[in-house]
Amino acid sequence: MDEIKENFLKHIEKGLCNGAEWKIISKNKVYHDSVGFRDIDKQKKFNKDLFFRIWSMTKPIVSLATMQLVEKNYLSLNHTIDKFLPQFKTIKILNKNSNDINETFSSGNIPTIKQLLLHTAGFTYNSNNNVIGEEYEKNKIFHSGDRSLEEEIESISKLPLLFEPGTQWHYSVSIDILARILEIITKDKLINILKENIFNPLDMNATNFFIEEGQNKNLVDTFEFSKQFNKIQNLSLDSRKLINYFYPLNNRNYSRGGHGLFSTTEDYSKFAHMLIDGKNTNGKEIINLETLTRMRTNNIDKLVFPLEITSVNTIKDEKYINDLDGYGWGLGFRVLMKNSDNNPYGRIGEFGWSGYASTYFLVDPINQISAVLMMQIIDGERILKQDFYDSIFRNLERI
Numbered sequence: 307m308d309e310i311k312e313n314f315l316k317h318i319e320k321g322l323c324n325g326a327e328w329k330i331i332s333k334n335k336v337y338h339d340s341v342g343f344r345d346i347d348k349q350k351k352f353n354k355d356l357f358f359r360i361w362s363m364t365k366p367i368v369s370l371a372t373m374q375l376v377e378k379n380y381l382s383l384n385h386t387i388d389k390f391l392p393q394f395k396t397i398k399i400l401n402k403n404s405n406d407i408n409e410t411f412s413s414g415n416i417p418t419i420k421q422l423l424l425h426t427a428g429f430t431y432n433s434n435n436n437v438i439g440e441e442y443e444k445n446k447i448f449h450s451g452d453r454s455l456e457e458e459i460e461s462i463s464k465l466p467l468l469f470e471p472g473t474q475w476h477y478s479v480s481i482d483i484l485a486r487i488l489e490i491i492t493k494d495k496l497i498n499i500l501k502e503n504i505f506n507p508l509d510m511n512a513t514n515f516f517i518e519e520g521q522n523k524n525l526v527d528t529f530e531f532s533k534q535f536n537k538i539q540n541l542s543l544d545s546r547k548l549i550n551y552f553y554p555l556n557n558r559n560y561s562r563g564g565h566g567l568f569s570t571t572e573d574y575s576k577f578a579h580m581l582i583d584g585k586n587t588n589g590k591e592i593i594n595l596e597t598l599t600r601m602r603t604n605n606i607d608k609l610v611f612p613l614e615i616t617s618v619n620t621i622k623d624e625k626y627i628n629d630l631d632g633y634g635w636g637l638g639f640r641v642l643m644k645n646s647d648n649n650p651y652g653r654i655g656e657f658g659w660s661g662y663a664s665t666y667f668l669v670d671p672i673n674q675i676s677a678v679l680m681m682q683i684i685d686g687e688r689i690l691k692q693d694f695y696d697s698i699f700r701n702l703e704r705i
Contacts, residue, residue, distance in 0.1 A: 307337040307705065313693040314341045321537030322687045324529060325352030329575040330677040330698065332705040338571070344526055346538065355570050357517055357525040358680045359553055361661035364567040365481045367504060367577065368496075369423055369638025372484055373597050374503050376419075380491050383420035383637075387427075390487045393463040399428065400466045405437045410466045417471040419487070422480040423637045424605055428467030429478035433548050433617040438468045447479070448562065451554035455496065455561055459486045475610045475635065485563025496561040508576045508586050513569040515561045522555055525568070528663055530684035533621070538683055544619075548662055549684055565662070571680045578658070578667045579676040602657045602671065604634030604641050613640075619685075627688060648692075651699035666691045673702060 307330065317323040318341070325342025344350040375381055381390075388395035394417070398410035417427035430436060432443040445461055459482065468476060485496050492499055497515055505513055517525060529538045530549070541549060554560050580586060581602070584593045606613070613630040620626075632646040639657040642649070658668035664686030666679040679694050698705065 307339070307697070307701075309697045309701070310337075310694060311339060311341050313697065314690075317687075317690055317693075318342045322531070323681060323683065323690055324348075324538060325526075326679060326681045326690070327352065327354055327356065327571045328677065328679045328694065329571050330675065330705065331575065331579050332673070332675045335705060337705070338575075340571075346529065346540070352526075355512075355524075355572055356680075357512070357521060357568050357570060358665055358682060359525075359528065359565075359661075359663060360567050360569050360574065360665050360680075361548075361565045361663055363569075363574065363659055363661040363665050363667065364562065364565050366638045366659050367500060367567065368481050368485050368488070368563045369601070370593060371488060371499055371503055372419070372423065373601055373637060374593055375488065375491060377594055377597055381419060381487070383418065383423075385419050386416040387419065387422065387483065387487065388416050390490045391459065391463065391483070393460065397463060398466045399470055400438060400468055402469070407437055407441055407466065413470060415471050417467075417480075419484070420605070420637070421471050422484045422487075424475070424635055425477050425480055426472050426475055426606070426610065427478070427480045427483075428469050428471045428474075428476070429462070429480045429483065430468045430476060431478055431548065431617075432550070433619070434476070434478075435616065435618045435620070436468055438465060439618075441465050442479075448482075448551045448565075451552035451557055451560055454559070455482065455486050455489070455563070458562075459483055473610070475606055475613050477615045479564055482563040485561070488563075496563070504577070504592065507590055507592055508580060510569070510573040510576055512573045513567060513577075515566050515568070516554070516556050516558050517568050519556050525555065526680075526682045528682040528684060531686050533685075541684065571678050574665075574667065574680075575676065575678045578669055578678050581657075581669045582671050582674055582676065601637040602639055602641055602655070602669070603636050604643055605637055606635045629688065649695075651696050653699060653702075656699075660691070664690060666694070668695065668698070670699075675702075675705070 327340035330337040342352040401409040421427040430439045584598045632644045633640045634643045642656040656670045660666040664681040664683040669676045
């Protein structure tokens, strides 16, 4: 796996990256390394076992917790969300092709638990280029570290859906809504649900919605990639960027479903590798293999393909590549269905997800491989993750 380190050294030299840490487990072999620096000035070494804001890599964890409760018959994938959140019973839907927030209609089609997991429920994100996303931003959805998850979901319920549930795939805040439903069902806080059912059985002791103040020094700083200058730089808090989402360090009352967790490469690797067979290293079942197989199988109707995530800042020029080309969506993960020109090496059935600041993981259940890559670069250059991915799948016979 020297190829991975060599690639990152080249990317660091070009200014595309400051540093990275990764852990790959292939059957009984482990490759765990880091390279680079924690700062642009190259003064602080990028050591192993630092803390990262994992952003949307929170979602697969909450999705798994949901399916654990489905197994225990706490809820059904076909339950509509108004069963738990009555305020959504009268939610309106934006008129098709309308850019007027007031042009809506009522429908008896209420989003289901499954549609939340699939991102087909009709919700959106502040950064998405549509009038509902713009309204999320005006209402400062998720901009506060002090507002509870309950309060944020209440604000979302007062705004229309972007489309009729089940008719489109659109990456969104749906897992945040799902997280609140888990709290209502269990009458417990989200972090307690995750600890009891996932973190404690996997010994993920460093993963939480806060970090201890004494560990602040071990949190990796976040940078952003500038397409204009083709290198990383300090953050710019432009409007409609998800970096405006508040992500507090030491707030023990904070929780979200779609982002918010802090973790380490070591910790997240335990979660990722468990997804091969649903068991921890001691053989304890975390989730039933049949349920897990359903989660990592495409559940999206062919009518809503292709899947794609864009934002107000997306530029579709000659260099643009849709990272989800060839992928479907399971109950919490992207799932590779076919190879493409941009992904000729991946194995069909590979699944995983990523985070806003260039965190990334993949699982290949057939070849029994899990891999976690941690960086903290907003809008990171695509080649950083692609080189990592390709190095693994090109060298399957040797790892």
